[in-house]
Amino acid sequence: MSSFEERLLSALKSEITTRTADDMTMTSTPPAPAGRQGGRQGGRLGGRLGGRLGGRRLAVAVAGVAAAAATVVTLNATVLQGPAYAVTKAPDGTVSVRISAFTDPGGLVAELGRHGVKAVVDYLPEGRTCRPERGRTGGVLGRFGSDIRRDGDGISFSFTPGQVPGRSTLVLAVTKGPDGDRGLPSAISLQVVEGEVAPCVATSLPLPSSGPGGTGEGKDDGPGVVTHEDDGSGPTTREDGGPGPTTREDGGPGLVTRENNGSGSAQSTG
Amino acid sequence: MxxxxxxxxxxxxxxxxxxxxxxxxxxxxxxxxxxxxxxxxxxxxxxxxxxxxxxxxxxxxxxxxxxxxxxxxxxxxxxxxxxxxxxxxxxxxxxxxxxxxxxxxxxxxGRRMRHAWEALAGLPEGERAVLELVAIDQLSVKEAAAALGIRQVTARVRLHRARRALRDVASPASVYLEGQA
Incomplete structure (x- = not known):
């Protein structure tokens, strides 16, 4: 092959690496269908193809290599500090989750998916949480979530497959603490929702002294842990016709990830 | 993968x-x-x-x-x-x-092929697509059908029509194409 063909091949392989890294970064916009986008996330690639194919142009070879190098630096930093999360499955089916850094919710959702668990994960800045109404409370056993415990500077919890049955989704919302991504969180909300999961609607985390009023029917179970039990109060599905349906990522069983930047949710509060 | x-x-x-x-x-x-x-x-x-x-x-x-x-x-x-x-x-x-x-x-x-390809411009889209792949890119009818997402029968019919239409056009390019197709 001539040098053009070899250079083009290198540029294309860098493109694959870039795209793979992109997929691991969470974004606040739904992923565009492949082949139709006019340019992903601020035009990492110059130019555009437009038309029927959408798609992107490769960056000029030199720039492409530079972009790939920058991506590698980011990944290495993560590797040096240790993985953000770990999911293991015991022979009896119990799934254990350890989260040591509150970054990459998308990765955690994907990893849970690989273990057969549907999940929605939101990491929120200090002082913010999701409103507790995320959908119909599911899960067979009541006090689910009471097993959340601190694990170093992160958290761990585990559950049996029966606690998150097929149609249900594990919904995790973490409020980061003063130490940010790699510090102890201020608050954790863990619940199981049956059927459709409403997107996170960010709201202020009530101070412990003001009681549980701002979090609906949640109970405050001790410092920083809010659990939602199936107390038989009936479905909490949103009736306002709001943006309920979750965005579907390619190939995933209904996984949604989102990071809330604290500037408020885009969804209607009905 | x-x-x-x-x-x-x-x-x-x-x-x-x-x-x-x-x-x-x-x-x-x-x-x-x-x-x-x-x-x-x-x-x-x-x-x-x-x-x-x-x-x-x-x-x-x-x-x-x-x-x-x-x-x-x-x-x-x-x-x-x-x-x-x-x-x-x-x-x-x-x-x-x-x-x-x-x-x-x-x-x-590719020059000769390019002229031939341009000669196809007058054909209806469906027929042109098949003839193009078969005569210019040397695909088999089966491969052309797969590339276009049509049935082989459809591809053969269109190919036949395209050849017939070109027969009426007396140009070196079309003659060349007829030979290829």
């Missing part, structure tokens, strides 16, 4: 087909820089569409030809656009002088 996820798999695919893609492109455009751009575009489109490839359905060549056709026709639909330089990149910037020479050689070799 999919082509857009596994660089090794993609590289193998690329090496199998890059030559054919260059021939495909140089049979259709006479500018070496445009040819380089389109080649790059086609393989980017391969990454974009990797999830649509179903192994076994007509083979990867047919799938790739379908993509290549779309890229080139999109290019021609945009042909009215004035500025080529703005926003277009990659392919042409990867050409050094030797590459340019080599690309021009390919274009030269």
């Amino acid at each position: 999919r082509l857009n996820e596994d660089p090794a798999a993609f590289e193998a695919f690329y090496r199998r087909h890059v030559d054919a893609v260059l021939r495909f492109v140089t049979r259709r455009v006479s500018d070496p820089h445009l040819a380089a751009d389109l080649t790059a575009d086609i393989f980017v489109a391969v990454l974009d569409s990797a999830h649509t490839y179903v192994p076994g359905r007509g083979g990867e060549a047919a799938w790739l030809y379908g993509i290549a056709r779309n890229v080139v026709s999109a290019q021609y639909r945009r042909a009215a656009r004035e500025s080529r330089a703005g926003g277009r990149l990659a392919g042409r910037r990867l050409l050094d002088d030797d590459d340019l020479t080599r690309m021009e050689e390919r274009i030269d070799a």
Whole structure:
């Protein structure tokens, strides 16, 4: 092959690496269908193809290599500090989750998916949480979530497959603490929702002294842990016709990830 | 693993087909820089569409030809656009002088085919598409049908009609095509 063909091949392989890294970064916009986008996330690639194919142009070879190098630096930093999360499955089916850094919710959702668990994960800045109404409370056993415990500077919890049955989704919302991504969180909300999961609607985390009023029917179970039990109060599905349906990522069983930047949710509060 | 996820798999695919893609492109455009751009575009489109490839359905060549056709026709639909330089990149910037020479050689070799391809312009779209792949790109009818997503029977009918239509057009290009098809 001539040098053009070899250079083009290198540029294309860098493109694959870039795209793979992109997929691991969470974004606040739904992923565009492949082949139709006019340019992903601020035009990492110059130019555009437009038309029927959408798609992107490769960056000029030199720039492409530079972009790939920058991506590698980011990944290495993560590797040096240790993985953000770990999911293991015991022979009896119990799934254990350890989260040591509150970054990459998308990765955690994907990893849970690989273990057969549907999940929605939101990491929120200090002082913010999701409103507790995320959908119909599911899960067979009541006090689910009471097993959340601190694990170093992160958290761990585990559950049996029966606690998150097929149609249900594990919904995790973490409020980061003063130490940010790699510090102890201020608050954790863990619940199981049956059927459709409403997107996170960010709201202020009530101070412990003001009681549980701002979090609906949640109970405050001790410092920083809010659990939602199936107390038989009936479905909490949103009736306002709001943006309920979750965005579907390619190939995933209904996984949604989102990071809330604290500037408020885009969804209607009905 | 999919082509857009596994660089090794993609590289193998690329090496199998890059030559054919260059021939495909140089049979259709006479500018070496445009040819380089389109080649790059086609393989980017391969990454974009990797999830649509179903192994076994007509083979990867047919799938790739379908993509290549779309890229080139999109290019021609945009042909009215004035500025080529703005926003277009990659392919042409990867050409050094030797590459340019080599690309021009390919274009030269594809000249006859290019004239023939232009002669097809008057045909109805469906018939042109089949004849183009069979006569210019030397695909079998079966492969052409797979590339276009039509049944083989349909492809044969259209091919027959296209040949008949060309018979009425007395030009060296069409005569050449008749011989090829």
